[in-house]
Amino acid sequence: MLVLAGTPIGDMADAPPRLAAELAGADLVAAEDTRRLRRLTQALEVRPAGRVVSYFEGNEAARTPDLVAALEGGARVLLVTDAGMPSVSDPGYRLVAAAVERNIRVTAVPGPSAVLTALALSGLPVDRFCFEGFLPRKGGERRARLAEAAAERRTLVYFEAPHRLAACLAAMAETFGAERRAAVCRELTKTYEEVRRGTLGELAAWAEGGARGEITIVVEGAGAAPAGAGADPDELVRRVRVREEAGERRKEAIAAVAAEAGLPKREVFDAVVAAKNAARSAPQRPKGLS
Structure with missing residues (x-):
């Protein structure tokens, strides 16, 4: 046995x-x-x-x-x-x-279990969740993995090494949105246990100061985002761009962002096209000038 x-x-x-x-x-x-x-x-x-x-x-x-x-x-x-x-x-x-x-x-x-302990302490929804383990160490691979999870409606749980925590949270803020709620659980059940809660933007700024110990990150699912949080055209364009930079084709990126924001794909597509047209029509600075 x-x-x-x-x-x-x-x-x-x-x-x-x-x-x-x-x-x-x-x-x-x-x-x-x-x-x-x-x-x-x-x-x-x-x-x-x-x-x-x-x-x-x-x-x-x-x-x-x-x-x-x-x-x-x-x-x-x-x-x-x-x-x-x-x-x-x-x-x-x-x-x-x-x-x-x-x-x-x-x-x-x-x-x-660090997964269940962190989930219970996070203050985030616990009825449905998924465990993502450790993210890839390389930045491009990490962004691609996060892009895959950006539309996930369940609460997400990750493990991370302390020396990569700041870069990880910054990538999460960029991909999921800086206002997505999260919790960083450090040294669970140990003497210096700490649970830091806030938005991904806030946690990324905090982590720049360094952290020690065993780290578990709990991130709010896309479906738990406040109503209308993904409807800002500039934000929709940014999310599509992040996914494209991670290797997704534009069509798939638009579909994923639309699903995450709870919007029709046409609305996201129109925002991307409008941003592209605005960039083309913007006045060009003459060469040689700074």
Whole structure:
């Protein structure tokens, strides 16, 4: 049996009661970081009886066949990551998929989740949401991914590294609109836990001062925007331009912006055409003058 075990995202007292028993009884423990596992077992006052191996991004593909072989041999394998549930932006998916393919039973010890904790604390709608994980590191790829989500009506949840937070929020403000509401949740359940709420424009300005710790960002969905928020022609043109710069064709960009703003495509198209005509008719500055 493969057991996926949730681990604390900060406060060790949040460890699920079954976790200690699973650590003590597993034949094999696969841990994202064996040093963190050692700190966890010390906090829980438990000693793993089985063998402990590392299972992280760098060796996940190579080690999965060995773990599957152990499972097929009858071993009870426990998978733990540094924080939260395995497979959720952490190692685990390959092993789960391989186990399911071989009809090996997979179960879980539910535990803390940064996604759900941040969502609950954000103050934003929680009835429907989608988890987007980490955005690409490169600016162009990040803008393209954000453009895909700009019309999403569900609340959006992202993970981000602290040194990329300012650039991420600036890109979100540019793509989603600076007035879109959001929350930055930092160091959840830890001593210096902080939840900063505001518009994307406000949060982007705040993040320029730097931030530390584990970051989860929650962003209001497009459908939750105030009525008429997307009807300003200049704003519609800006959103179309952002999508085009991210690689979308103009037709698709106009359709997506119209859906996001709850407007007919013709209205967005007319705004784009009007802006183009205005740019053409604007007086041209003579060459050589500054």
